[in-house]
Amino acid sequence: MDADVVVVGAGVVGAALAYGVVKQGKSVIVLDGEDSDMRAARANFGLVWVQGKGANTPAYNLLSRQSSELWPKFIQDLTNAVQMPVDYARPGGLTFCLSEVEFNNRAALIQRIDNQRGDAETEMVERARLEKMLPAVRLGSEVVGASYCRLDGHVNPLQLLAALHRGIVTLGGTIIFRNSVESITPGRNGFRVSGPKGSYSAERVIVAAGLATPSLTNPLGLKIPLRSERGQLLVTERLEPILPIPGSGLRQTADGTVMIGATKEDATDRGVTVASARKLALRATRIVPALASARLVRQWSGFRVMPLDGSPIYAESQVHPGLFAVACHSGVTLAASHAATVVSSMLAGRLAEDLPAFSNGRFDVQKCA
């Protein structure tokens, strides 16, 4: 065996899982694809977000919350190990509401999630209190209030990814970039994973290759139903600090830039559009009108890895135990749990028992019925 575990994909999901594997003392080889692949981790907004998650899947809300609680220690351990800065803060998070209708709809959603959980992690905040929370900005006249979750935070996702890569290597793992996996072949004691740069044997394989995951696991009978959803973002020049609390479509980074996002589009083109820039800019300036004078320096698009019901997939093949697939659209929020509890469950052979709500079996309606 070349390693205990081969992880396919060095995006934020694969890297967090591989980091978790080396932290547990196992050996890992991570195989990453091409620079020209879809690479969702490189287009991320940077939220470490709980509020609103899993309205239809209570287990997803619970997992998001658990990961959020693990995040501060996760990032501290990681940055200590790699001696690299990662900008992270957990001041809570806001989802702005620009009308009474938006406010009431948001309140109803939050209430539904709170009822499922039995406690209130998110509360509705009226405008007067919101103004006190954001003293440096003048809010647009349409801002009625927001939902505020004290557990939310934000991070620089590129620094996170770089730190995870260095963390894997520092703790003895190997990452081979530009080595797109072509095949996974089950054998007697494990699997053989092959790419253009070589072939690697391991007892277990975790496929976390984003939108490329189904093409690798479906042939082996591990069906992972995903769709891609394009999102576009805008980034402004560096501004004086004005937004101390990240919002779900508006956050100010530690560098001072303000990120405005994100669209949800059914498109495959990797370009950016004026239509989306207008839409994003319009919403941002309804929240903080003075942003209209800020210069935009960047617009990019990325493709969310979206399981069909929105909740993560953590699946182990029944035909080939030891072959795992992981797919989610919240790789940053879930990074802490990925590196800890998800990896533990996988290595202990308890994934189906520990995280049953996330198995891919839930998509097989016939079987469930």
Add this chain to the structure above:
Amino acid sequence: MMVWVNGVETPAWKGETVASVLLRVPDAGRTSPVSGNPRLPYCQMGVCFECLAIVDGIASTQGCLVPLRPGMRIESQRGPRRIFR
């Protein structure tokens, strides 16, 4: 003509840009919002963004792209852009 540079009336010539004024008036350049270091206009063609200044009240204006007009008010942009003044 006369223009205002950080509140000081300053002689200038037709054909100059805001950037050329920043280059010849002492201590008038921007400071980097990243390092805080003093910066001066460089490319003179609108691609380097070192010539950012506050021109007639509008911040992050590229000085090399703005020809001077009599009475123009030029202020140095120090640090990150302010959108609430």
